[in-house]
Amino acid sequence: MPGGGRCPDCGSTELVEDSHYSQSQLVCSECGCVVTEGVLTTTFSDEGNLREVTYSRSTGENEQVSRSQQRDTAVAYYQQAYRHSGIRAARLQKKEVLVGCCVLITCRQRNWPLTMGTICTLLYADLDVFSGTYMQIVKLLGLDVPSLCLVDLVKTYCSSFKLFQASPSVPAKYVEDKEKMLSRTLQLVELADETWLVTGRHPLPVITAATFLAWQSLQPSDRLTCSLARFCKLANVDLPYPASSRLQELLAVLLRMAEQLAWLQVLKLDKRSVVKHIGDLLQHRHTLVRKAFRDGTAGTDIGEKELQGRGQGQGQGTEAVEGSSLDLPEGKRPASPALLLPPCMLKPPKRICPTPPVSTVTGDENISDSEIEQYLRTPQEVRDFQRAQAARQAATSVPNPP
């Protein structure tokens, strides 16, 4: 730990924080002795979400103090990796990427939300190359790398948007209070996570879409005319390609929630007008999500009927309408709940894959000559083929006319 601590076994001061089975441990890097197990967790919600609390957050100590320790940890991982012959013999490009991997692992263990995209940009490396090396090193060193913390990523990413001060590119009406925007973005990201928009997807585009909606909704009259692309440009942030798609999905969720509020239902909101009411929707989001959606995970037999009807559109799947809502006249009834499922399960299947008939092949069947001969060229065909090959050779070897 910063400020002291010796290994009880060998007396070394070289203690490193290591994450094992989502629990932080202090390990002696000299002899491997586990000095402490578990970290003081102070936030109930963090514990509930099985998230470890960083040392600095629970003790209030300065993060800067542990920076050099982080560097030492990353170096230790690199040296550990270098002991393997496959890494020693690797190309320089891979070794450079390996540095990035060690830094990433160290950051993840300290809940520092560094994305792989950022590392690749800094290293001028290809994500594919990074991916291969990262997976290899995690397996080689037998590491348990904690997941990227979404909340931390939102905080650092949002803070990078250049919208908190007026400038030549940012007019006054676009300037926003950082805390307000952060708070709203966090709520929108939480909403997206709850409604299956985050699982299996790259985390960043969802946050971009959420930041945009949060910003727009804080002053809709002036900002509805600004597009997502323009927003990113003036905030000096790259627009990730999937962000537009995430935006549409998030707006669809918000519209479904709005349908549950009688005073919003009469307004017949669309994807633009719903932005004005995001504040209200977020305030009651837990209730609205519960009312607007029903569990898509309920039982496989119900699931089967839903999945068959899926292809004809969502309306078909909503059989279970609450009794009370049937008493209201047609226009005033809140919309029947839609299935709460990841978008990939709601799209109609591209093509029906018929289950193949049970094969009766034994592998010992007789193979007829005629069946094999269909694959062989006749002598004439061989001659034709050879002639065609020769002609192609001649054509490619003739120099171009000047």
Add this chain to the structure above:
Amino acid sequence: MTPMTPVSECPGIVPQLQNIVSTVNLACQLDLKKIALHAKNAEYNPKRFAAVIMRIREPRTTALIFSSGKMVCTGAKSEEQSRLAARKYARVVQKLGFPARFLDFKIQNMVGSCDVRFPIRLEGLVLTHQQFSSYEPELFPGLIYRMVKPRIVLLIFVSGKVVLTDYVNLDFFIGAKERSEIYEAFENIYPILKGFKKT
């Protein structure tokens, strides 16, 4: 080989075999240029790859035939189909005048897939099964679960679709050698996935 009856834990869901990879030794030196010239269903680009790529229609498969006489057969949907296909490729090579034999036929790898029909919170699964799971949405949408017994790799997606496979991009080759291992792996994972049905 009769399929094992799945336990009642997994109601009516049986993994479907999607791909079988097998190898066989034809035990003779082969002139790949000659094969590519005389066989209609052969591709040979020595600058790109040092083997002939041959295909047959039934069973629909692809073979890689090397000059050493070793052959790899891929694409079959059952072990029996893989063996039948491999025999047909050997026959083609025989008809082209080579003394091809059929030695050491072996199933190298099997890939299966199935659908549990409910969405899965991959973030939750990676937390509770950290030592077996790898979930990096920045790289790949699915969770990679390395089961220890049997030694199978499963790709688990948010949609509830599961692929039981070897994932060569991960720099190792772990796969099922027996159909029963695929069924066993699925039976092991199903109760774990069911635990993540409710959000």
